[in-house]
Amino acid sequence: MPGLEPLAPTPAPTPGNAADFSWQQDDVFGRIASRYDRLCDLFSLGLHRLWKRRVARVIADEPWTTLLDGATGTGDIILRLLAHERVAGRTVIASDISEAMLARARQRLACHPAHLQFEVLNLESMPSMADASVDAYSISLALKICDRPAALQEALRVLKPGGRLILLEASTLRPAWLQRAYLTYMALCMPLLGWLATGGDASAYRYLLLGIRGFPSAEQLAAELEGMGFEELGFERLSLGIVAIHTARKPRYGPRA
Numbered sequence: 001m002p003g004l005e006p007l008a009p010t011p012a013p014t015p016g017n018a019a020d021f022s023w024q025q026d027d028v029f030g031r032i033a034s035r036y037d038r039l040c041d042l043f044s045l046g047l048h049r050l051w052k053r054r055v056a057r058v059i060a061d062e063p064w065t066t067l068l069d070g071a072t073g074t075g076d077i078i079l080r081l082l083a084h085e086r087v088a089g090r091t092v093i094a095s096d097i098s099e100a101m102l103a104r105a106r107q108r109l110a111c112h113p114a115h116l117q118f119e120v121l122n123l124e125s126m127p128s129m130a131d132a133s134v135d136a137y138s139i140s141l142a143l144k145i146c147d148r149p150a151a152l153q154e155a156l157r158v159l160k161p162g163g164r165l166i167l168l169e170a171s172t173l174r175p176a177w178l179q180r181a182y183l184t185y186m187a188l189c190m191p192l193l194g195w196l197a198t199g200g201d202a203s204a205y206r207y208l209l210l211g212i213r214g215f216p217s218a219e220q221l222a223a224e225l226e227g228m229g230f231e232e233l234g235f236e237r238l239s240l241g242i243v244a245i246h247t248a249r250k251p252r253y254g255p256r257a
């Protein structure tokens with residue numbers, strides 16, 4: 001696998017995606033929790049397995065003692081992370097806004113109880129997490145469905161100085177014509193698949209349509225992180241850029257007076 005690309009000169013950051021996320025109150029994911037893993041296979045044609053294996057390796061290679069996995073869903077990333085021997089003895093906090101999704105994660109991770117904690121947490125505001133309390137923080141496939149600037153600000157707060165942020169998120173395909181073709185495919189197929197897969201559940205279906213909306217390019221997300229004060233940014237595109245893994249470090253020292 002290629003290493004992470006260093007951050008190239010970047011375009012200006014895009015504005016945040018603080019749209020209407022009131023559907024979160026609806027526990028859309030709670031209602032599709034038992035079908036979520038099959039839906040991932042269906043919508044990504046199985047590619048999510050490769051992406052998650054890769055991000056788990058990136059996380060495992062970091063020298064953390066305590067990791068917070070935000071929006072953990074059914075625990076897919078942690079399941080793959082725990083396959084790495086070097087993770088033995090380290091503490092992993094699995095968190096999600098949906099109790100039903102977290103319950104499913106707990107069930108799937110039941111054979112690895114020793115290092116695991118489970119917390120219901122909203123990425124955008126985690127008052128129960130102290131400042132500078134984790135060495136590493138991972139979020140996968142969730143930043144486009146929450147208030148991204150708020151979630152990243154919380155990441156900066158809970159990370160220890162020098163702590164690592166690892167993101168696996170939707171990105172932009174290259175070249176541009178491929179992105180247009182992909183968006184056309186999504187626009188044509190997702191509504192139908194979404195409707196069928198959620199059994200016509202209107203708000204679950206609405207979430208799935210969010211996937212069609214734009215997400216910043218890998219460069220733009222890196223620039224956004226840099227603008228917030230993160231350092232040592234790098235990213236790696238997977239599957240021609242359908243998703244990208246970003247890594248960033250919280251500065252070891254605050255700004256000089």
Ligand SMILES: C[S@@+](CC[C@H](N)C(=O)[O-])C[C@H]1O[C@@H](n2cnc3c(N)ncnc32)[C@H](O)[C@@H]1O
Pocket residue numbers: 024029030070071072073074075076077095096097098101121122123124139140141142145146
């Ligand atoms: C697309 S799933 C991704 C799950 C998992 N990270 C994965 O890669 O399979 C999105 C998850 O984000 C959770 N979620 C959505 N908004 C959230 C928020 N504001 N705070 C915490 N979790 C949130 C949902 O409950 C759901 O489990």
